[in-house]
Amino acid sequence: MRNPSTTLLTLLLAILISACATLPDNSDRAESYHLGETHETSLAKSVAPRLAQHPGESGAYPMESGLDAFVARALTAHSAEKTLDVQYYLYHDDKIGSLLTDQLLKAADRGVRVRLLLDDMDLADRDFGGSIIDAHPNIELRIFNPFSRNTFRATQFVTRFGGVTRRMHNKTYIVDNSIAIVGGRNIGDEYFDASKEYTFSDLDVILIGPAVSKVSESFDLYWNNSLSYPLATLNKNKPKPSAIAERRAEFSRYIESLQGSEYIQALKDSALATTIRNNSLSYFWGDVDIVYDHPDKIIKSRSETKYHLSSDLADYFGKVKKELILISPYFVPGKSGVSFLSELVAKGLSVSVITNSLSANDVPAVHAGYMKYRKKLLQNGVNIYEFKTYNKAEAGEAQLYGDLLSGLHAKSFVLDREYVFIGSMNLDPRSAKENTEIGAMIQSEALADLFYSSIIDELDERTYKVYLEGGKLHWKTLEEEGERVFTKEPNTTWWQRFSVGAMRIIPAESQL
The missing domain is CATH 3.30.870.10 (Endonuclease Chain A)
Known part of the structure; x- marks a missing residue:
């Protein structure tokens, strides 16, 4: 059996060596x-x-x-x-x-x-x-x-x-x-x-x-x-x-x-x-604003928001008058996000969030971060829908490989059925402050209407509607047999629920 002290020494040595990690000079790269x-x-x-x-x-x-x-x-x-x-x-x-x-x-x-x-x-x-x-x-x-x-x-x-x-x-x-x-x-x-x-x-x-x-x-x-x-x-x-x-x-x-x-x-x-x-794509026409983070965001302080595309998005979100639909596979709004969305609801706006359920989320730690804010959002009137672990074959969609399971990865927002955002940005701290992102804000009522219709048509079968009853979370969905209600995270084991619940105490929200 290997000596524990030797293992520890090896690990420390590796860390010390890594601490000296350097990158080569990059000043002669050609533009x-x-x-x-x-x-x-x-x-x-x-x-x-x-x-x-x-x-x-x-x-x-x-x-x-x-x-x-x-x-x-x-x-x-x-x-x-x-x-x-x-x-x-x-x-x-x-x-x-x-x-x-x-x-x-x-x-x-x-x-x-x-x-x-x-x-x-x-x-x-x-x-x-x-x-x-x-x-x-x-x-x-x-x-x-x-x-x-x-x-x-x-x-x-x-x-x-x-x-x-x-x-x-x-x-x-x-x-x-x-x-x-x-x-x-x-x-x-x-x-x-x-x-x-x-x-x-x-x-x-x-x-x-x-x-x-x-x-x-x-x-x-x-x-x-x-x-x-x-x-x-x-x-x-x-x-x-x-x-x-x-x-x-x-x-x-x-x-x-x-x-x-x-x-x-x-x-x-x-x-x-x-x-x-045949050059016959049916394009949707309108003004398209390309918004993106500056690459220096990676090396600048997280407080220097002039490098962040979130500033550009804030201008659009601030002008929403009636309805906001947010689609994000990884959704960790933080206190500021909860406050912002709740204020919109208080002003009479309809706010809906579509994100992954625990069973569909490929990053459980992110779901743990989201769980902390779910009840508060519901209490304040935000609509929440959680994407199912979706079996495309069972849903009648043509599949090459049979019973494929699918999770949500799209990142899109619909604002007042006038603007549609499609891009790489999740609604979580990592996208907001850590990583760089890009997206297209498309001004097209026709495209927004199409998105709205397709979302509404699929909500009942593709998602769980999350709601509170007696102060407790419930998940409602439509299945072949009719409406079904869950009182625990749907289609999960006790171990999944326990382990994700335990992750909530880890102070790592900025990395989610």
């Missing part, structure tokens, strides 16, 4: 910017007639389907002629990650400039694979707020707490500065209906028009920031040409092996694919 003159590209020409019919406005097309969301990315990448700018928090090494990487490589092979900006949270032990991609002359991979490569990653969460614990949560995808996609999806199987075990109910929006340049400007700001490190600066072990050729060949064989799969066939059969090719 680059989006190309403004891309009006001669095929994508620009395809959207130009639509834009001419709506001068000064942007078009927005929301995507709930994971299949559609990947089709949109793949087809626009396939059409890219000048630039592809891609920015994500998580970029998994799985089927979807590989398929998207394949599109980026093929675009680069055609001469397209590809800028790939990834947060470092999902990239442990993946520098070699990244270097293979980065070795392409038309691709540059940068890592935002990287962990030190010369010491243990795990211990840096302690020794660099407040540094590496603050992350770039943005999700943007921009093709030829003509079409952009923003929303809640990371790159991974579970976000695009490609997982055989679990899928997220998520939301993206395709944008055309003036809003696209605003998304590009946000990308440039992050790309050229001192926190964005070229992978070549972090990883000095350049792969040999033979290794690059071998890995590309291996990668090509893997991509080829997927071509006969159900998922690839579903992508090919997608109605959206035909719609995009």
